[in-house]
Amino acid sequence: EAGVVQSPRYKIIEKKQPVAFWCNPISGHNTLYWYRQNLGQGPELLIRYENEEAVDDSQLPKDRFSAERLKGVDSTLKIQPAELGDSAVYLCASSPYLQGANEQYFGPGTRLTVT
Amino acid sequence: AQSVTQLGSHVSVSEGALVLLRCNYSSSVPPYLFWYVQYPNQGLQLLLKYTTGATLVKGINGFEAEFKKSETSFHLTKPSAHMSDAAEYFCAFFEGGYNKLIFGAGTRLAVHP
Numbered sequence: 001e002a003g004v005v006q007s008p009r010y011k012i013i014e015k016k017q018p019v020a021f022w023c024n025p026i027s028g029h030n031t032l033y034w035y036r037q038n039l040g041q042g043p044e045l046l047i048r049y050e051n052e053e054a055v056d057d058s059q060l061p062k063d064r065f066s067a068e069r070l071k072g073v074d075s076t077l078k079i080q081p082a083e084l085g086d087s088a089v090y091l092c093a094s095s096p097y098l099q100g101a102n103e104q105y106f107g108p109g110t111r112l113t114v115t
Numbered sequence: 116a117q118s119v120t121q122l123g124s125h126v127s128v129s130e131g132a133l134v135l136l137r138c139n140y141s142s143s144v145p146p147y148l149f150w151y152v153q154y155p156n157q158g159l160q161l162l163l164k165y166t167t168g169a170t171l172v173k174g175i176n177g178f179e180a181e182f183k184k185s186e187t188s189f190h191l192t193k194p195s196a197h198m199s200d201a202a203e204y205f206c207a208f209f210e211g212g213y214n215k216l217i218f219g220a221g222t223r224l225a226v227h228p
Contacts, residue, residue: 003158004158040124040220040221041220041221042205042207042218042219042220042221043159043205043216043218044218045215045216048214048215055214056213056214056215091158091159093158093159099214100214101147101149101164101166101209101211103161103164104159104161104216105158106151106158106159106160107158108156108157108158109158
């Protein structure tokens with residue numbers, strides 16, 4: 001079974017430029033998460049989808065970040081415009097469960113460097 | 116506020132030695148606790164989790180963790196370290212009211228010959 005796929009794996013952009021990350025979750029997984037992992041820290045949740053509905057986006061900086069999960073399958077996270085402080089690893093995870101303390105399956109992440 | 120604290124950002128052990136990675140939590144409700152491992156350039160992988168029941172939880176790759184309510188701890192151990200255990204380890208707390216995981220800052224484990 002294929003795992004969570006993310007692309008690109010690495011991205012270097014100049015500040016004020018836009019950037020987008022793509023995630024394809026494990027087939028059949030209804031819940032999808034986007035996390036940001038700053039250097040030396042644990043992942044922090046940005047947004048959680050149940051199917052195509054964003055049910056928790058309280059930590060998503062909505063002035064510059066946006067996300068979508070059309071048809072409840074793959075998802076895109078966008079930053080526009082990027083700032084220096086956005087440099088981090090962006091992780092996507094999925095789960096077959098909608099609720100509860102269940103395992104999340106993580107992709108390898110996209111490492112973003114903003115110069 | 117509910118949180119997890121991992122003591123020691125870096126731990127170094129010899130191959131064959133005991134591995135002990137420390138995690139303490141703060142919670143007003145019974146916690147659900149997880150340990151994840153992250154190998155270089157890979158995503159996080161679940162090692163083990165505690166929800167209810169037996170307080171000693173066994174996970175993959177020979178790791179185990181013991182939930183101690185009196186000490187608000189969930190330390191991760193492995194009797195004998197292997198070179199392949201070198202990775203970053205994250206303790207996480209499931210915040211039920213918000214249905215999300217709260218991760219600690221991580222502990223990087225180095226294993227030397």
